[in-house]
Amino acid sequence: MEATASKNRTGWLQELSLPFLTDEEISIIENASVRLAFKKGETIIKQGGQSTHVAFLEKGIVKFNYENDQNRNLILAIVSSPKILGGANLFYQNNNLFSIVAVEACSVILIEAHAILQLLRNNAMFSFSLLQLTSEMFRKTIINFVSLASKHKEGRIADIIIHLAENVYYSNVFQLSLTRKELAEFSSCSSENVIMTLSRWQKEKIIRCSGKEVEIVDINKLKLISKNG
Amino acid sequence: MEATASKNRTGWLQELSLPFLTDEEISIIENASVRLAFKKGETIIKQGGQSTHVAFLEKGIVKFNYENDQNRNLILAIVSSPKILGGANLFYQNNNLFSIVAVEACSVILIEAHAILQLLRNNAMFSFSLLQLTSEMFRKTIINFVSLASKHKEGRIADIIIHLAENVYYSNVFQLSLTRKELAEFSSCSSENVIMTLSRWQKEKIIRCSGKEVEIVDINKLKLISKNG
DNA sequence: CGCGAGCTTGACGTTGTTCAACTAGAGTGG
DNA sequence: CCACTCTAGTTGAACAACGTCAAGCTCGCG
Numbered sequence A, B: 001m002e003a004t005a006s007k008n009r010t011g012w013l014q015e016l017s018l019p020f021l022t023d024e025e026i027s028i029i030e031n032a033s034v035r036l037a038f039k040k041g042e043t044i045i046k047q048g049g050q051s052t053h054v055a056f057l058e059k060g061i062v063k064f065n066y067e068n069d070q071n072r073n074l075i076l077a078i079v080s081s082p083k084i085l086g087g088a089n090l091f092y093q094n095n096n097l098f099s100i101v102a103v104e105a106c107s108v109i110l111i112e113a114h115a116i117l118q119l120l121r122n123n124a125m126f127s128f129s130l131l132q133l134t135s136e137m138f139r140k141t142i143i144n145f146v147s148l149a150s151k152h153k154e155g156r157i158a159d160i161i162i163h164l165a166e167n168v169y170y171s172n173v174f175q176l177s178l179t180r181k182e183l184a185e186f187s188s189c190s191s192e193n194v195i196m197t198l199s200r201w202q203k204e205k206i207i208r209c210s211g212k213e214v215e216i217v218d219i220n221k222l223k224l225i226s227k228n229g
Numbered sequence C: 001c002g003c004g005a006g007c008t009t010g011a012c013g014t015t016g017t018t019c020a021a022c023t024a025g026a027g028t029g030g
Numbered sequence D: 001c002c003a004c005t006c007t008a009g010t011t012g013a014a015c016a017a018c019g020t021c022a023a024g025c026t027c028g029c030g
Helices: A021-031 A112-123 A124-150 A153-168 A180-187 A191-203 A217-229 B023-031 B115-122 B124-150 B153-167 B180-188 B191-203 B220-227
Strands: A002-004 A033-038 A043-045 A053-059 A061-065 A073-081 A083-085 A099-102 A106-112 A173-174 A207-210 A215-216 B002-006 B035-037 B043-044 B054-057 B060-066 B073-080 B083-085 B098-104 B106-112 B172-174 B207-210 B215-216
Touching: A002 B002, A021 A033, A021 A112, A043 A053, A053 A112, A073 A083, A073 A124, A073 A153, A073 A180, A073 B124, A073 B153, A106 A112, A112 A124, A112 B124, A124 A153, A124 B073, A124 B115, A124 B124, A153 A173, A153 A180, A153 A191, A153 A215, A153 A217, A180 A191, A191 A207, B023 B035, B023 B115, B043 B054, B054 B115, B073 B083, B073 B124, B073 B153, B073 B180, B106 B115, B115 B124, B124 B153, B153 B172, B153 B180, B153 B215, B180 B191, B191 B207
Parallel strands: none
Antiparallel strands: A002 A033, A033 A106, A043 A099, A053 A083, A053 A106, A061 A073, A061 A099, A173 A215, A207 A215, B002 B035, B035 B106, B043 B098, B054 B083, B054 B106, B060 B073, B060 B098, B172 B215, B207 B215
């Protein structure tokens, strides 16, 4: 990863509730920030480490990765830019609940926690704005939880493919930057199961996929599979 | 349910970040509040309904209940007083993601949303305080998610029993106010599975349970089961 | 005393994991 | 330019986990 000075007031700060911040507050944030480039596979925030920064994902795609006692990985979310990351780790306790790892090349702005906390305590609209963001992440986690708890693997995998198309790649045709194993960790099943399901859907002309290239051919059937569990 | 005027400044408002509120702000909240009593089984907040209130659980135990497309219930959380409820439904969108249902007699203070929102926009410490609460709920949901995704049913059920003892009843001996079916909906498995597991543990002297009375005899074995999944 | 909801038990079938073998492509060094 | 190796992907078979079904039980309540 490689650091560059971050003084670009028009870009990323817009996403961070800029309208609610005074010039003074903006320079506090700017002075506590650094822009970093991460390569595919690099860890941006490490599970168990102290949460000393809030990260703003300016460009790229990351996974929220949880490593459990049995050394099995679990992917909690896949998110693409622009997005504030790592707040949930920060606003209550001091160690990171999960890792954040680049699944493709990323540009990330790391902001020191003390600067964010100072603003939160003084600027109500900024706090409120982050409260809304956190609530929205909370909602998404609950929806994901419900999907996991009540659907069969096929429905889970359908959910993931739809999620990737709608919220990550913004297209029904995309170059998948995840391995089959990662898809399995995201849907919490075995990679064999992901492979079987994808190749069956290929035969049934619901998707078309060769290697990393994926195309959703019949979105309605996919949504039906998702709905039926 | 039965309404009474709520003018008791010393009690419940303490929990709602009272230290950060001015006298004027306190009376805004008080004037927008009403205290209600709910019987076991009554719905306090209804899934899909408009989120017009924040609820403060003053006394009692509630479940967060999600009803899915196939009319199967799913319990997201069991929480006991004192606790702010329903914020997550409110701070981002306008309809309730899940229901909140009394599992035993409850006393609840309902606060109109506009009063809370007005405060959030003006009082940074209040917003920050709610941000911390929401983050903590988020954390708990993630931990629950991880448990669901990576553990076998036995580990899940162990998690739930431990959770009930540590965070709901605050004792290793308790009168369970949930049915076996509700335990199943909480651990997302069949009620038969819950029953089998509990009676096996009874034989192995890990717990003692007759009807609604439950006692954890060997907490270490239980934690081991939870850890091993 | 009888009814019904919640609880309990066992048999059986489905779903999904694990294991083992195999294939294909990408990188490496002679 | 060809082995060699390493990783990701693929397939099928055996096995374990779990849900479903059907039957019987228990206890509180009318």
